[in-house]
Amino acid sequence: MKPRPLAAAATTVALVAAGLTVTTGTAVAHGHGYSALIQRASYGVPHITARDFASLGYGVGYAQAEDNICLIAEQMVTVNAQRSRWFGADARNVSSDLFHQKAIDDRSAERWLVGRRDGVRAPSDEVRDQVRGFAAGYNAYLRRAGNEITDPACAGKEWVRPITELDMWRANWARMVRASSGALADGIVAAAPPTAGGTSAPASAPQAEAVVAAADGAPAGVGSNAYGLGRDATASGAGMLLANPHFPWDGGERFYRMHLTVPGRYDVEGAALVGDPIVEIGHNGRVAWSHTVSTARRFVWHRLALVPGDPTSYLYDGQPRKMTSRTVTVQTSAGPVSRTLFDTHFGPVVVVPGTFDWTAQAAYAITDANAANNRALDGWLAMGRATSVGELRAVLDRRQFLPWVNVVAADRDGRALYADHSVVPRVTGPLAAACIPAPFQPLYASSGQAVLDGSRSSCELGRDPDAAVPGILGPANLPALVRTDYVTNSNDSYWLANPARPLEGYPRIIGDERTQRSLRTRLGVLQVQQRLAGTDGLRGTRFTTGKLWDVTLGNRAYGGELVRDDLVRVCEAQPAATASDGTTVDLAAACPALRGWDLKVDLDSRGAHLFTEFALAGGLRFADAYDPAAPLTTPSRLAVEDPRVRTALADAVRKLAGIPLDARLGDVQTEPRGTARIPIHGGRAEAGVFNMIIGVFQPGVGYPKIRHGTSFLMAVELGRDGPSGRQILTYSQSANPNSPWYADQTRLYSAKSWDTVKFTQKQLRADPNLVTYRVGERR
Template identity: 45%
Template sequence: MRNCPSRRMANARRFRRWWITALVAALSAVTVAVVVVTDRASTTPDGGNAGYQATIRRTAYGIPHVLARDHASLGFGYGYAFAQDNLCVLAERVVTLRGERSRYFGVADLDSDIYHRAVQESGLVRRLLDRAAPLGPTRQVRDLVDGYVAGYNRYLRDTGVARLPDPTCRGKDWVGPITASDIWHGALEVNRQAGSGTFQKDIATAAPPRARPSRPRPVPSPDPVLSSGPVPGSNGWALGREATRGGSAMLLANPHYPWTGSNRFYQVHLTIPGQLNVSGASLYGTPVVQIGHTAGLAWTHTVSHARRFTLYELDLADGDPTSYVVDGRAEPMRQQRVTVTVRGADGKARPVTRVLYSSRYGPVLATGWTATTAFALADPNAANLRSMNEWLAMGAAQNLAQLRAAQNTYQGLPFVYTIAADSGGTVSFADASVVPHVTDSQTRRCITTAQGRARYPGRFILDGSTAACAWGADADAVEPGVFGPGRHPRLTRTDYVSNSNNSPWLTNPEAPISGYPRIYGDTGADPGLRPRLSLDMISQRLSGADGLREAGFTLETLQATTLSGRNHSADLARADLVAICRAHPVMTAGDGTRVNVRQACDTLARWNGRSGLDSRGAVLWREFFTRLHRDAGAKANAERRAPGGEKAAKDGWWRVPFDRDDPLTTPRGLDRDHLAARRALAETVRAFRDSGTSPAVTLGEAQRRGAVPLHGCTDLEGCFDLVEPSGPLRSDGRYPEIANGSSFIMAVELTPQGPRARTILTYSQSANPASPHHTDQTELYSRKKWVNVGFTEHEINSDPELRTTTVRG
């Protein structure tokens, strides 16, 4: 039957009855504080009633559950709630994206401003917004962004810059209303983080050599990591019906992301009745859930091993370093003149202008630009706004088939794997991210230059002098230059899939993935300590060897396993180090100093190898292992450069070297005859002695966020529950503030009665130091406690800390 007017009226009446019932339930279940913010109706989003209207229900730890009738109103409620908690962080991010940091904060941010101003003035975002979906945003995503901006601005207008609760930006002249363009530029920059964003300085400072001949400069070689902070990482597990005791699928999300700045997660629950009901977390300033769950599906992401960009080596035209040769013909580089305003030390503003250069492949880089050669960056995410479409569609999916349909349609995930589970008990892994279309045969044809060959496979430097080396195309790809879904490494199981930032190869060792192009990652290589630990933790839980009751996962044992505090380097090498120091209680440092290590040896012998708050030995081990890794690595490199030194250096200090036929248990053990371990322990003990710090200092004494002691250890040590301080141990026996690590941790079970979710946002919901939600979850994390997050109306309305705000605009 067609949707006749009477049926539409009946549907409208049912919706109104539902809305009133839901709101009354929220108000009557418990005593709540209600704040109603109203304004004149201004728009007609999604074809519905004029104006924005949303209900923000905050439960324990300040988690907002935003309820609205359409995407625009949902965005309005989300933007308002986020501004209440983190307006200052987003306001500063907007200054960055507009290329205005130098205007407000000084010349130190000039390169960032040049880069971002160039993106702004290129008109790229405007052109992308003019495209139809899937290449451009869907109507729902556009409405969500517009509403988000309106909600943020409404909170700012009602509160006033001078009365903002966060002293970080209260009264500052750089705080003001934002625009939809700011959010879209932010989404683009998120997608560029592993490509163009890494090369901001190289792009902003590129200039041709002034004279010929010029002195050669090295080829650019940054790793594809976030330019704004430490290397991101993650752990992700999807546990199918064969791996759980109750037969319900489970998912563990454990992204390792920065603890400061705008690359943080914000926890939220977004609901449009009958259209969307998704709970999880978003990166600051993005109004879509990027890691989360619905009633029938849960998913997470880990940073993919695939190469996010390629470099093209340009053969410059004779006598003209701003032209390059392709197929025998010279092409002039495109030039963009960019001007930013800089505040000097005297407080006066002055313009600074630079010229940026680009090629048919992408921007030309400063590093490596000589009179004859230059390098251009080709980034497949440079014009990618599709990710917002994809995450919103994933947030509406109820099973793996719908998840895959969303990913196949939009193909916009910028640099992450997807690990997912559905209520049917099936789990999946996919690298459905944006990867340059460079096949293995193309690498053989196009990595032909001396620099390219020297750096492959670590770098993909293609020959830019021939058009035949341009990226390829797949018929099922949303656009040329990237691999289509038919090429994505995938695995679907009913036991488990996992990833800890290793390649797709060992997603599940029972079914290794292979046959993908090498640009996606390696096979047969050492996966690293943390990925090995991750797989060992799963294996021990499935067999019951970890001591956590019966074999197989429950939600409770999943939580306990996640925060068990294992340190895999200690698992593999501590016993050998204790044996070495028992045999050699006085060791020789690198400068010949003799050091007594007996006390340190006793501490290591008594330590249980875990990174708990009361662990005595965890700090000592970290300092030893970090020094061993650094010093032995430097020595090995020197030995390799020496004549005949290759054999002496190749095995390092591991007793059993890596064996590709036994990748889960090798390398292991310390070579007890290798002097590197003795030297590293001697120098570590001497450093403790010189600073007056006891080698038996507990981890909780040394590692804190503010006054909150923290468990966890570093990626280098092979730790699952990751905590990375921003610098080395200080002379006062304390590490500096935490830079990154476990961030939004989510354990969810998809039961027939609905999802059961437990979460921790390690750095808490609000960056405002005056907020009650600035450290509350950090303190919870310190005690290894979790938040029981409500998903159903009954669970939300039953929360004893429920507070409701209705916002209209």
């Protein structure tokens, strides 16, 4: 499908958003309409240039719609509370709709647009123009495509419709609360006063384990690795960055590669989540940055002491306060569904049966620190204009916009930055000591989940003097580190961003310190240390972008390096074991499969899937204790006497029945593209794999579909002649099976190959596949 130019259209479309009349057919700044130049490079990556931010947004909306119109259209169905109307009235869709309808009724997105347009109190004119332009560009493509959308996921579907500026802000709001209200949406929808003699626990309420796990720091199912390399770690002395986010391979949280330019004002190459108008992970000419999901909490609980005899009133400084109730109604394919939802001055009431119940004596509300975070798009815009890690850190300090991620960055002068300057509720040490009731102190110590006494005004979150807004920790209370060697993060806390300079003494709500690190974190640091020591088998002692790529896709399974030999001995000592269901499993084929495994998760690695399932079954149990003085090397010895080790191996063999235990990983782990199955390397973090890939298991087959893992992968160097390096989108640019860009990068990833950084016009024009066209519309 070769893109064609859009003929200029004399179209002015008036939309009503946020209570204002907004013209989307013209660029606000210039009044000349929209005009964007799109240069499509190899693999369909658009390089978009426009004279202003309205036209830039227009070009982004048009290009993204060309490639992923169904993904964006479905996002808009979700945030407009219409999933159960179009996709079925199952419990999950109804709960989603009720949650989003509540946000619509609360005018959550509209409130974001009120206030001074400085990018902190309210979005700036530049960002509003971008958002407005994106909607107009998407609509322009939809008009042009008409009934000829080629993606079978939404071709001919009534739910594909023009979008508005307000739709975009609703989608942005939903992104911000992904790790807070969004993770607890089922509990918000299920919250209801107790019946006589009981507690609130409707059948549709989420189980405690599921809700707490989803809210446990990071959003469920996402993660990342990142390296920031300074001048002491690179061959050239320039800064270098590895971006390696782990996100879903399908749906609305796919990344999209793009390069956006407003000459003299903004010039950034990288990737954004589909449906977002700004680059979120990427680089300009002097600075590169990536994000990893942070361990910090995004909400706090408030325990409400209820007024006797009135479970919808709570005591606050000794005086009763009435909860606010609202009946929310959504239209489903089976008819209307209504639910009464409850709010307090802290925020919504939430139930988690067995953990946070609504009884006659107590209920629980949350304060979501991201519910008012309207700063993110301006924050990423400002990041893209930074010229050093110092300037980038100043952006983080002033705007405090990152919803649930860390920053790892590097600049041309060879400095590297780690910072968890994300949005974190202001739970300081003194507040936690004074306001978390004794029964909840262990929960806070172990997980960072703060349950505050909601009956006292002295236990409100308050304000740090340097915080961008009330209720969140200011920059002085947040961890950051600048180095000239390296910083790294793989979703553990900030503590060992660089082991030579541990970050300590921060509020527990941000993360833990001096605790055991994951095998993925340990391998991530070890890989850098071995590269700088010249002990990783590669030439030299510093990084180039090529060596950074090779290290990232080296596909080491650190858990196997530690315990495989001992596991083989356990297996060979008694080649039969009892599985967890009590059955006896023959291990005769498992022992040689493990012994022959190359300790990697490459396509040719035989037996890797067996070790993965052993790890997932809980077999990685260690005999030695964790030592906080040696956090990168302990624990390390397999607990060979622990019977659960043998049970886990038996469970793994049993689960893999019908699949050869010594099969090549590339034969059992694949990604479908049309009738082809593309072999996929990488593996599970539980096995200590850095290049994380999670497949969907199918008995007797293996992993014929990738669920999530390595997605946008970039190794970029900020040299004196401009940025250079390698990048790839593992699942390819388009989700449309009829697009030419549906499988090309997936095949590249399978071969460990890459696309090059194309930041300069010289780099771009050297691309033999370059196609250029202009999109726009006039009044």
